[in-house]
Amino acid sequence: MSRATTATIHLDALRHNLARVRERAPGRRVMAVVKADGYGHGLERVARALADADAFGVAALADAERLRAAGLDNRIVLLSGFDEAADLDVLRRLGVDTSIHHPSQIAMLEADARQGGGPLRCWLKLDTGMHRLGIPADEAKTVHARLAALANVHAELGLMSHFASSDELRSTQTLRQLEAFRAATDGLPGPRSLCNSAAVLAWPQAHADWIRPGGALYGVSVIAGTTGADHGLRPAMTLSTRLIAVNRVRRGERIGYAASWECPEDMPVGVAAIGYGDGYPRHAPAGTPMLVDGVRVPVIGRVSMDLMTLDLRGVPDARVGAPVVAWGEGLPVEEVAAQAGTIGYELVCSITRRVRFVEA
Ligand SMILES: *Cc1c(COP(=O)(O)O)cnc(C)c1O
Secondary structure, three states, X not given: OOOOOEEEEOHHHHHHXXXXXXXXXXXXXXXXXXXXXXXXXXHHHHHHHOOOOOEEEEOOHHHHHHHHHOOOOOEEEEOOOOOOOXXXXXXXXXXXXXXXXXXXXXXXXXXXXXXXXXXXOEEEEXXXXXXXXXXXXXXXXXXXXXXXXXXXXXXXXXXXXXXXXOOOOOOOHHHHHHHHHHHHHOOOOOOEEEEOHHHHHHOHHHOOOEEOOOHHXXXXXXXXXXXXXXXXXXXXXXXXXXXXXXXXXXXXXXXXXXXXXXXXXXXXXXEEOOOHHHOOOOOOOOOOEEEEOOEEEEEEOOOOOOOEEEXXXXXXXXXXXXXEEEEEOOEOHHHHHHHHOOOHHHHHHOOOOOOEEEEO
């Protein structure tokens, strides 16, 4: 039998989550963010499931190539913009919008305009306080005028920014960034876009013309201390496997590498065919939950490359072949992430290539 480790991608959950997001921001256009291979779910399958989105947001030109090759003709926005002059022709050939966040890109656009380059759809990305990508907000008007003067910049020039703390409901940073954006863009024409998933859910006053959800579409928790389900979202990925051994281990015996876990009594120990070689986080400690036959059981011992050990005292009838869920339906990925000191986003993005992907 082939290895059972499987990432099931729930296409209906993706569609359901897009509908929930639209309900939260009625009348706004949706740029579904599908960077990092659709947050690890598979770019093409995610994009086909979300083909109803008004646009896709990607981080790499190669992803735009893949979307076009898959026959998707939605608008596509290259969120971190182009790196070199040669990219401009690729953007034009693929019909992809680019963000403009740095003076080096403006210089390349100006050189391209002198050579008679055709029009590109652009989004001027402003730094309103996150200090990652963006033109300083107080330069918005000068830079906007410089871009608007170029024949190779499409007349509809978008305006965007990104929030640093929209998942923290008590932080005032989002409101300060929103105000900085308003002040910087006051009177400028063009569509506006600010909101990642957390801002879509938590800061409706920032919705503007285009929202840019990513995590929410995959049903991952996007607001600290809540699960996707709390917002009516469904997990788009279930990572599962099977038990390949069930052993009775004596009280006082120790389990796995470094003998880190000691059996407090004679007990059944399950061995699941999954490990960090599949993308399960190695630093998940003993006590991290998994489902066996639909019942929560704790991980015990170290996570190894191919295998993990489970305390089966809560499912004494579990046998070899029993289904095991690492996260997804019935077990929110954020619970595992919290144990492993990370966020659900990182876990779903980290599934390795040997894991079989199936669509459901
Ligand atoms: C990744 C990204 C998003 C989506 O963020 P989520 O938190 O996943 O919703 C939106 N905008 C930009 C610029 C991004 O890079």
